[in-house]
Amino acid sequence: MALLALPGAGYLAIAFAVPLALLLASSVVSDGRLTLAGYRAFLADPFSWTVMANTLRAASLTTLICLVAGYPTAFALARATGVLQAALLTALVLPLSVGVVVKAFAWTILMRSDGVVNRTLLGIGAIDTPVRLLFTEAGLVLGAVNVFLPFMVLPIFSVVKLIDPRLLEAAATLGSSPSHRFFRVTVPLTMPGVIAGVAFVFSMAVSMYVIPTLLMGDRFKTLSVLIARSFLFMRDRSLGSTASVMLLLIAVAVVVASALLTRHWQPQR
Numbered sequence: 001m002a003l004l005a006l007p008g009a010g011y012l013a014i015a016f017a018v019p020l021a022l023l024l025a026s027s028v029v030s031d032g033r034l035t036l037a038g039y040r041a042f043l044a045d046p047f048s049w050t051v052m053a054n055t056l057r058a059a060s061l062t063t064l065i066c067l068v069a070g071y072p073t074a075f076a077l078a079r080a081t082g083v084l085q086a087a088l089l090t091a092l093v094l095p096l097s098v099g100v101v102v103k104a105f106a107w108t109i110l111m112r113s114d115g116v117v118n119r120t121l122l123g124i125g126a127i128d129t130p131v132r133l134l135f136t137e138a139g140l141v142l143g144a145v146n147v148f149l150p151f152m153v154l155p156i157f158s159v160v161k162l163i164d165p166r167l168l169e170a171a172a173t174l175g176s177s178p179s180h181r182f183f184r185v186t187v188p189l190t191m192p193g194v195i196a197g198v199a200f201v202f203s204m205a206v207s208m209y210v211i212p213t214l215l216m217g218d219r220f221k222t223l224s225v226l227i228a229r230s231f232l233f234m235r236d237r238s239l240g241s242t243a244s245v246m247l248l249l250i251a252v253a254v255v256v257a258s259a260l261l262t263r264h265w266q267p268q269r
Contacts, residue, residue, distance in 0.1 A: 020248075027241035038238040042246070047221075052246065055222040058137065058212070059205035062144040063152075066201045067194065069145070070152035074193070077153065078160040092150050100147055104214040107143040108134060111215075140215045144205055151204065152197035159193035191265040199258035203251050223247045 028034055042048045077088050095103070110116045111133035118130040133139040163186070171181045209224040223243050230240030 023241055023244055023248075026237055027245050030238060038242040039245075042239065042242045048243075051221045051223055051226050051243075054220060055206055055224075055247075056250075058140060058144070058220075058222065059202050059208075061141045062148060062205040063198055063202045065141065065145050066149050066152040067198060070149055070197060071156060071190075071194070073149075074153050074156035074160050077157050092153060096150055100210045101214075103147055104143055104211050107139070107146065108214055111139050111142070135216055135219050137216075137220065140212055140220060143211050143215050144208060147208075147211065148201045148204055151200040155196035155200065156190060156193040159190050163189050188265065192262055195258050195261045195265065199254055203254050206250055206254075207247060223250075 027038055028036060030037060073092075077085060077092070080088055112118070113130040113132070113134075115133075117133060118127075121127045122130065133142070167185055167189075168181055171185050176184070207224050208222070209228060212220055212222050212225055213228075223246060227240050227243045227247065230236045230243060234240075
């Protein structure tokens with residue numbers, strides 16, 4: 001059986017392990033010797049902290065909005081039946097077939113001062129004059145939520161479908177109020193899906209490149225943008241490698257935290 005795993009293991013080694021090892025080596029090797037000068041310079045530069053703050057803030061806001069919007073959406077999907085549920089799932093999943101570049105470029109058109117978003121807000125009387133959305137952090141988060149929302153809804157939907165309605169009925173029979181049933185029964189049962197959705201969305205949002213590049217241009221620097229510019233334009237391999245490792249550490253921290261939280265909440269089911 002072990003021999004059957006060799007092709008897959010070899011592919012993973014070539015596609016992931018070797019590039020990762022080269023990246024790590026590039027971040028600690030300078031002029032043929034080992035050094036942490038790149039990390040010291042990166043952490044001592046206030047601009048680096050600004051970039052990391054931008055990255056974490058945008059990813060956190062995107063994840064929070066996806067969670068707030070995705071949680072009730074997942075319940076609506078789970079409560080729907082038959083053709084209606086199939087249609088709603090299709091509407092949720094179908095946009096995933098469209099590339100991120102296409103979506104981001106579409107949002108640059110939608111968020112113009114004369115775009116659909118401003119015209120809609122003006123039409124319903126929410127605003128009196130067009131608001132500036134393009135090349136703002138609010139526009140960036142809006143575009144990111146549109147791209148990543150399905151990755152929050154689907155994990156939560158998968159666990160909501162498994163909730164036995166008799167548990168809620170039993171709690172109601174024992175005199176539990178709707179709010180008490182929600183926070184003491186429903187939320188604990190859905191936490192594995194919530195944790196998975198948060199991990200998915202945050203991991204993708206923290207490393208997004210196309211969305212901030214098209215919706216923010218040079219006005220908003222994130223780690224992924226800094227990495228791309230370091231390698232492609234500045235030709236600073238040390239800075240690019242160091243920033244890549246910092247981004248990798250954030251992603252690993254998210255994965256480890258989600259695994260620990262899932263282990264904590266799993267017995268609640």
